Amino acid sequence: MKAFSNFHPVVIFIYFIAVFSVSMFIQNPVYLFISMTGSFLFLCVLNTIKTTIISFLKYIPFTVLITILNPLFSHNGATPLFFINDNAFTLEALIYGSVLALMILCVIFWFKCFNIIFNSEKILFLFGKISPKISLIFSMALHFIPNFSKYFNEVLSVQKKMKSNSKLKLYINCFSAVITHSFETSVDTADSMSARGHSTGKVTNFGRFRFKTNDFILLISIITLIILTYIAIVADNTKVVYYPVIIFSNSGISAFISYISFAVLCFLPGIYEIKEDLKWKYSISKI
Amino acid sequence: MLNKIIRYIFILCAVPVIILTGSFLFPEKSYAVISVLLVIFACIPFFISFENKKTSTRTLVIIAIMTALSVAGRFIFSPIPFFKPVTALVIITAVYFGSEAGFLTGALSAVISNFYFGQGPWTPFQMFAWGIVGFIAGLLSSQILKNKIIMILYSLLSGVIYSFVMDIWTTLWSDGYFNLTRFLASSVTSAPITAIYSISNLIFLLILLKPIGKKLDRFKIKYGI
Numbered sequence: 001m002k003a004f005s006n007f008h009p010v011v012i013f014i015y016f017i018a019v020f021s022v023s024m025f026i027q028n029p030v031y032l033f034i035s036m037t038g039s040f041l042f043l044c045v046l047n048t049i050k051t052t053i054i055s056f057l058k059y060i061p062f063t064v065l066i067t068i069l070n071p072l073f074s075h076n077g078a079t080p081l082f083f084i085n086d087n088a089f090t091l092e093a094l095i096y097g098s099v100l101a102l103m104i105l106c107v108i109f110w111f112k113c114f115n116i117i118f119n120s121e122k123i124l125f126l127f128g129k130i131s132p133k134i135s136l137i138f139s140m141a142l143h144f145i146p147n148f149s150k151y152f153n154e155v156l157s158v159q160k161k162m163k164s165n166s167k168l169k170l171y172i173n174c175f176s177a178v179i180t181h182s183f184e185t186s187v188d189t190a191d192s193m194s195a196r197g198h199s200t201g202k203v204t205n206f207g208r209f210r211f212k213t214n215d216f217i218l219l220i221s222i223i224t225l226i227i228l229t230y231i232a233i234v235a236d237n238t239k240v241v242y243y244p245v246i247i248f249s250n251s252g253i254s255a256f257i258s259y260i261s262f263a264v265l266c267f268l269p270g271i272y273e274i275k276e277d278l279k280w281k282y283s284i285s286k287i
Numbered sequence: 288m289l290n291k292i293i294r295y296i297f298i299l300c301a302v303p304v305i306i307l308t309g310s311f312l313f314p315e316k317s318y319a320v321i322s323v324l325l326v327i328f329a330c331i332p333f334f335i336s337f338e339n340k341k342t343s344t345r346t347l348v349i350i351a352i353m354t355a356l357s358v359a360g361r362f363i364f365s366p367i368p369f370f371k372p373v374t375a376l377v378i379i380t381a382v383y384f385g386s387e388a389g390f391l392t393g394a395l396s397a398v399i400s401n402f403y404f405g406q407g408p409w410t411p412f413q414m415f416a417w418g419i420v421g422f423i424a425g426l427l428s429s430q431i432l433k434n435k436i437i438m439i440l441y442s443l444l445s446g447v448i449y450s451f452v453m454d455i456w457t458t459l460w461s462d463g464y465f466n467l468t469r470f471l472a473s474s475v476t477s478a479p480i481t482a483i484y485s486i487s488n489l490i491f492l493l494i495l496l497k498p499i500g501k502k503l504d505r506f507k508i509k510y511g512i
Contacts, residue, residue: 024408073469111407120402131338137351137391141399144355145362152363168367172494175363175372179499182352183506190348198344 002046002117003276004269008215009122011222015269016114018226022262023106026233028240030259032102038266039109045273046116059108063101070097076243096242113269128205136203140189144182152178225265232258326411330418333390340387345510350388350395353380357396362403369483373400374445375491377421382432382496383503386425393417409456416452420445432500442492446485450477 005012023035044052070093071077077090120142128135155174232238232254241247353376360372373396381389397413424445430437454477458470 069469073466073472107408111405115402115406120399131334133338133342133347134334134391134395137347137354138395138399140348140351141354141358141395142402144352145359145399148355148359149362152359168370168490171364171367172491175360176495176498178359178363179356180502182356183349183502186348186352187345187510190343190345193348194344 003273005117005119005122007218008209008211009118009125010211011215011219012117012122013126014219015222016110016118018222019110019266020107022226022229022233023103023110026238027096027099027103027242028238029099029102030238031262032099032106034259034263035106035266036102036109038263038270039106039113041267041270042113042273043109045270045277046113055112056109059105063098063105066101066104067094067097070094070100078244092242092244092246095246099242122209125205125207125209128207132203132205135205148178148182151181221268222265225261225268228261229258229265323408323411326415329415330394330411333387333394333418333422337387337391346384346388349384350380350391353377353384353388353392354395354399357392358400358403361400369480370487370490371484372491372495373417374420374449374484374488375442375495377417378424378431378442378445378488378492379496379499379503381421381423381425382428383500383507384425385428386422389421389425390418391421393419393421409453412452412456416449419452420448423448438492438496439489442488443485446481446488450474450481450484453477 019035019038022031026032040052040056043055071089072084074093074096075088075090077088077092079091080088081091081094082089120138124135124139127138152174155177156170159170159174235254237249237251237255238258239247239249357373357376360376364370364372377389377393377396380392394414394417397417398410401407401410401413424431424441427437427441431441432438451474454470454473457473458466
C-alpha cells in the first residue's frame with residue numbers, strides 16, 4: 001500500500017522539495033501546523049496509526065526541551081517573564097522556541113515519509129544520468145553490503161568455536177578476514193566488468209519508471225499549489241516577526257489562499273493513499 | 288598545479304567562511320537550510336572532478352568495496368557500542384588511494400548507511416564531515432604512513448573534526464542561527480562521545496592500518512592499480 005511511490009521519481013522528488021522548502025524556511029506556525037498534520041496523516045497511512053502515534057509521543061520530550069532551551073540561550077524579546085542571572089527569560093523567545101520545535105518535528109516527520117517512499121532505487125534513477133560513475137559505485141556498494149554481513153557472520157561463527165579472544169579482538173579479526181575476501185572478489189568483479197566493455201562507452205541505467213499522464217497531472221498540480229502558496233509569502237502577507245514583539249500579519253485573501261493551497265499540497269499524498277486503498281478494497285469486495 | 292591548489296583552497300575555506308559570515312550577519316533568519324545547501328554544494332566539486340577523470344574499473348570497484356565495508360562495519364560492530372570502523376576505513380582508503388577516493392568513500396558511506404539508520408537533514412553534514420576527514424588524510428598520506436605519532440594525532444583529530452562539523456549543524460538546526468553559547472554548550476556535552484570516537488578511531492587504525500595496508504600494497508602490486 002504505497003500508491004504514492006508508484007509515481008515517477010522526479011515528480012516525487014519535486015513534491016518533497018516543495019514541502020520541505022516551506023516547512024524548513026518559513027517560520028509561520030500556521031504553515032507548520034498544516035505541514036505537521038499532513039505528514040502525520042501520510043505517515044499514519046504508510047505505517048499503522050499506532051506506530052505513528054507512538055513515534056510522535058517519543059518526540060514530545062525533545063520538543064519541550066527545545067522550547068525551554070531557546071529562551072535560555074537567546075534573550076531577545078520585549079516581555080520578560082522572569083530573570084535568571086540577570087538574563088531575561090522572555091515570552092517571545094519561548095514562543096519562538098515552540099515554533100522552532102514544531103519546525104524540527106515537521107522536518108523529522110516528513111523525512112520519515114521520505115525514507116519510506118524514496119528508496120535507493122529511486123535515488124539511483126534520479127542521479128544515474130547526472131553522475132554515472134558515482135551512482136555505479138553507489139549501486140555496487142549497496143550490493144556488497146549484505147554479502148559482507150553474511151560472510152562476516154559465517155566467519156564469526158567459526159572463530160567463536162575455535163578460540164576465545166576478547167570480543168573486540170575477535171570482531172576485528174573476523175572483519176579483517178572479510179576485508180581480504182572482499183578484495184579478492186573485487187578483482188573478479190572488476191575484470192568481468194572490463195570484459196563486458198565497461199569504460200569503453202556510455203553507461204546506461206536500468207529504470208522501470210515511465211512518465212505517465214498521472215505523473216504529469218500531479219506535477220502540474222504541485223507546481224500550481226506551490227506557486228499559490230508562495231505568492232503570499234513573497235508579498236510578506238504571512239510574515240511573522242518574533243523579536244522584539246510578535247507581529248502576526250495575516251492580511252487579506254492572498255494569505256488565506258496560500259494557507260489553503262499549502263494544506264491541499266500537504267494532505268495530497270495521504271488522501272491519495274486512502275483513496276487508492278478504498279478503491280482496492282472495493283474491487284476485492286466485488287469479487 | 289596552481290589550479291589544483293586554488294580548487295583545494297576553495298573547497299576547504301569558502302564553505303565554512305560562507306556559513307559563518309552568513310549566520311553572523313543575519314542572526315534573525317534561519318540559516319539551517321542554507322547551511323544544508325552549502326554543504327551539498329561543498330561536496331559537488333569532488334564529485335565533478337571524480338566524474339571527469341579517467342578512472343580504471345578496478346579503482347571504481349575498490350572504492351565501492353571500501354564504502355560497503357565501512358557501512359557493513361557499522362552493522363557488524365553494533366554489539367560493541369561506540370566502536371565503529373567507519374572513520375578508520377575512510378582514513379585507510381584515503382592513505383592508500385588518494386584524497387579523492389577518501390572523500391568519496393566517506394561521503395558515500397554516510398549516504399548509504401543512512402538508508403539503514405534514517406536519512407535526515409543531517410545527511411549532507413555527515414557526508415561532508417566524513418568526506419573531509421578522508422580528504423585531509425589523503426593529503427597527509429605519506430606522513431601518516433611514515434610517522435606513527437602523526438598517525439595517532441590524526442586519528443584522534445578526525446573524531447574532533449567530525450564532531451566539530453556535527454556540532455555546527457546541531458547549533459544551526461536548533462537555533463536557526465549560529466549561537467556561540469549554544470555551540471560551546473553542545474561541544475561540551477558531546478565531548479565525552481567525541482573522546483570515545485577518537486579513541487575508537489585510534490584503536491581501529493592501530494589494529495587495522497598495518498594488516499590492511501599490507502593487503503592493499505600486495506593487491507596494488509599484484510593487479511597494478
